[in-house]
Amino acid sequence: MDQWLITIACLAILIIMATARLLVGPTAPDRVIAVDTVNTLTIAIMVLLGVIFSQIIFIDVAIVYGLLSFVATLYIAKYIGGEL
Amino acid sequence: MVAGLDLITSILLIVGITFNTLGVIGLLRFPDLYTRMHATTKATTFGSIFICLAVIVYGLALFIGKADSQYLVLSIHTFLAMACLAFTNAVSAHAIARAAHRSGILPKLAVCDRLAEAKL
Numbered sequence: 001m002d003q004w005l006i007t008i009a010c011l012a013i014l015i016i017m018a019t020a021r022l023l024v025g026p027t028a029p030d031r032v033i034a035v036d037t038v039n040t041l042t043i044a045i046m047v048l049l050g051v052i053f054s055q056i057i058f059i060d061v062a063i064v065y066g067l068l069s070f071v072a073t074l075y076i077a078k079y080i081g082g083e084l
Numbered sequence: 085m086v087a088g089l090d091l092i093t094s095i096l097l098i099v100g101i102t103f104n105t106l107g108v109i110g111l112l113r114f115p116d117l118y119t120r121m122h123a124t125t126k127a128t129t130f131g132s133i134f135i136c137l138a139v140i141v142y143g144l145a146l147f148i149g150k151a152d153s154q155y156l157v158l159s160i161h162t163f164l165a166m167a168c169l170a171f172t173n174a175v176s177a178h179a180i181a182r183a184a185h186r187s188g189i190l191p192k193l194a195v196c197d198r199l200a201e202a203k204l
Contacts, residue, residue, distance in 0.1 A: 003090065003093060003094045003097055004097075007097045007100070007101060007135065010101045010104075010105075011101070011104065014104055014105060014108045017108050017109075017111075017112060018108050018111060018112075020112060021111050021112055021120075027117060027184075027189055028187075029117050029180055029183065029184040029187075029189060030117055030120065032180050033111070033117070033120060033121050033124055033125075033177070033180060034111065036124070036125075036173070036176060036177070036180070037107065037108065037111055037124045037128050040128045040129065040132050040169065040173060041104065041128065041132070043132065043165060043169055044100070044104075044131075044132040044135045044136070047135065047136055047139055047162055047165055048135065048139070050139075050158070050162075051139050051142065051158070054154075054158075056154065056157055056158055056161055059158065059161040059162055059165055060161060062165045063161070063164055063165045063168055066165065066168045066169055066172060067168060067172065069172075070168075070172035070175070070176055073176040073179065073180065074175075074176060074179050076180075077176070077179035077180045077182070077183040078179075078183065079183075080180075080183040080184065080186075080187050081182060081183030081184075081186040081187060082186060082187060083183075083186075
């Protein structure tokens with residue numbers, strides 16, 4: 001089971017690195033794509049946690065999280081584009 | 085237990101981590117919004133698809149080995165998560181790029197702008 005835990009650790013480090021762009025990012029769309037990256041990596045981490053704890057409900061949570069973050073990103077894009 | 089399962093899942097996970105790392109490095113290092121989006125959207129989606137593939141292969145192998153239906157459910161739900169990830173990332177990146185262009189952010193070092201010429 002070691003490979004799943006090592007993968008989760010690597011993905012957590014990548015999330016921290018993406019958070020740097022979220023803090024620095026000169027414009028608002030830069031921050032949005034940083035949040036999008038963090039969301040994608042979080043979905044991968046949730047799937048791996050479902051394997052480690054053998055809880056299938058974690059993967060369902062990952063699906064719902066992905067769809068909700070998609071809707072949130074679309075609304076932020078509408079707001080940035082001035083169409084809301 | 086299928087022989088060599090750890091090896092196969094480890095290779096898939098390493099490919100996934102590699103592409104995710106490249107995507108995040110691109111997010112940190114590229115000069116403007118559109119190149120950053122080019123790096124993160126494709127590389128991160130590809131890497132996460134490979135991580136989900138590792139879980140699918142693991143679930144299918146344990147389902148064949150132990151004949152326990154919960155591993156098949158694991159594979160199917162992970163496939164659903166992978167499909168959601170693949171479709172939603174592409175659409176949301178397109179929406180952000182369009183919104184950024186509408187709000188006046190232009191690519192650095194670009195010599196022509198076909199979208200502004202088309203006046204959409």
